[in-house]
Amino acid sequence: MPGRYTLAKSVLSERKALHPSELERRDLPADAARAVRSLAAEISVTLDANAATAATLTDPALLHHIDTRYRELPATVHEAMRPPAGDTGVTIIGSIPLRDDELGRTPIDWQQAAAWAGHPERRCASYELDIVMLLLARCAGEPFGWQGQQAGRLVNNILPTPGKEHEQSGASSTTLLAPHTEDAFHPQRANLLMLGCLRNPDLVGTTVSSVRRVELDAAQRDQLSRPLLPILPDVSYGTDFPDAETPPIPTLSEVDGQHIFRFDPAYTPLDDADLDYRTAYARLTSELERVCIAAALEPGEVLLVDNDVVVHGRVPFSPRYDGTDRWLKRVNIRLPQRLRPAAEATETGYGQCVVAPFRTTLGIHT
Numbered sequence: 099m100p101g102r103y104t105l106a107k108s109v110l111s112e113r114k115a116l117h118p119s120e121l122e123r124r125d126l127p128a129d130a131a132r133a134v135r136s137l138a139a140e141i142s143v144t145l146d147a148n149a150a151t152a153a154t155l156t157d158p159a160l161l162h163h164i165d166t167r168y169r170e171l172p173a174t175v176h177e178a179m180r181p182p183a184g185d186t187g188v189t190i191i192g193s194i195p196l197r198d199d200e201l202g203r204t205p206i207d208w209q210q211a212a213a214w215a216g217h218p219e220r221r222c223a224s225y226e227l228d229i230v231m232l233l234l235a236r237c238a239g240e241p242f243g244w245q246g247q248q249a250g251r252l253v254n255n256i257l258p259t260p261g262k263e264h265e266q267s268g269a270s271s272t273t274l275l276a277p278h279t280e281d282a283f284h285p286q287r288a289n290l291l292m293l294g295c296l297r298n299p300d301l302v303g304t305t306v307s308s309v310r311r312v313e314l315d316a317a318q319r320d321q322l323s324r325p326l327l328p329i330l331p332d333v334s335y336g337t338d339f340p341d342a343e344t345p346p347i348p349t350l351s352e353v354d355g356q357h358i359f360r361f362d363p364a365y366t367p368l369d370d371a372d373l374d375y376r377t378a379y380a381r382l383t384s385e386l387e388r389v390c391i392a393a394a395l396e397p398g399e400v401l402l403v404d405n406d407v408v409v410h411g412r413v414p415f416s417p418r419y420d421g422t423d424r425w426l427k428r429v430n431i432r433l434p435q436r437l438r439p440a441a442e443a444t445e446t447g448y449g450q451c452v453v454a455p456f457r458t459t460l461g462i463h464t
């Protein structure tokens with residue numbers, strides 16, 4: 099089918115600009131897109147970046163500006179940032195104006211990205227674009243970070259990093275980043291994931307597969323609804339969780355007619371499951387490959403992913419390590435109105451805690 103791309107390696111390694119017609123697109127009027135940058139620029143001048151502010155973006159004055167002023171953005175921006183509507187569970191929002199020459203060099207890791215965002219000479223547009231990301235994310239819901247990931251920064255930098263080429267994390271490159279639910283291990287994982295593209299010179303595709311589009315029979319669904327296996331934290335949180343409880347969780351559940359899907363095979367001890375479960379899991383995996391779409395983001399585009407129904411990953415690519423590499427910014431977003439299964443309320447999330455300055459209500463469970 100034209101515009102559909104499967105996870106077959108030969109296809110995934112293609113470096114084509116892929117914006118399949120199945121992907122919902124929401125194009126911002128040019129003046130609305132400019133308004134986002136202007137407001138971010140104004141905030142970034144009012145609250146000039148320094149090392150401390152740029153390290154985590156949790157300075158109360160900055161948060162106050164974001165939380166009060168995002169309402170000033172044009173209605174078209176608020177409208178574009180609503181959760182993805184269709185079956186694919188993803189939307190591309192375009193396009194925030196961005197020039198390559200205002201970015202400076204691509205940093206080599208998240209530490210360098212955070213340090214440079216607060217450095218008077220190195221700053222370039224990074225800090226201002228962090229503010230763009232927070233404003234957009236605040237239109238969608240409640241942006242948050244993780245204390246144990248990228249030092250609790252509210253906007254993560256996704257960069258190919260030397261030594262991490264083969265990791266199953268955002269810092270990898272030459273290996274396929276397998277489809278996963280973001281932070282599947284945690285009951286407070288994001289409802290929406292936002293990926294903003296600063297640079298993607300080789301048009302490397304982010305892959306997305308929606309559980310709404312997979313075909314499973316009733317017996318397979320029953321198997322995958324059993325709370326049988328845990329999902330462990332990914333390597334971006336470290337590797338040491340000696341005292342953590344490892345609660346078994348279901349892959350598929352449903353609340354109020356809404357699918358809640360948790361999938362991260364790279365961090366799931368599948369060998370511990372019985373044959374029926376493994377067979378159903380294998381079927382789900384191949385279905386996710388069948389319905390997979392790759393989106394090669396262009397600078398200024400923002401991908402909004404419904405993390406409750408969509409798994410995402412990335413095709414392999416060759417890192418450049420010359421200052422011109424691919425560079426995404428990522429924000430976790432909570433939708434306060436979205437329900438999660440009651441059983442998740444007892445999970446301790448491997449001791450990982452959110453940094454959630456915009457939280458309006460405690461987690462809602464049925």
Ligand SMILES: O=C(O)CCC(=O)C(=O)O
Pocket residue numbers: 256267268275280303304305410411412426428
């Ligand atoms: O690099 C990408 O396109 C996606 C990486 C990823 O999985 C993430 O940032 O959570």
Ligand SMILES: [Fe+2]
Pocket residue numbers: 268278279280410
């Ligand atoms: Fe991810």
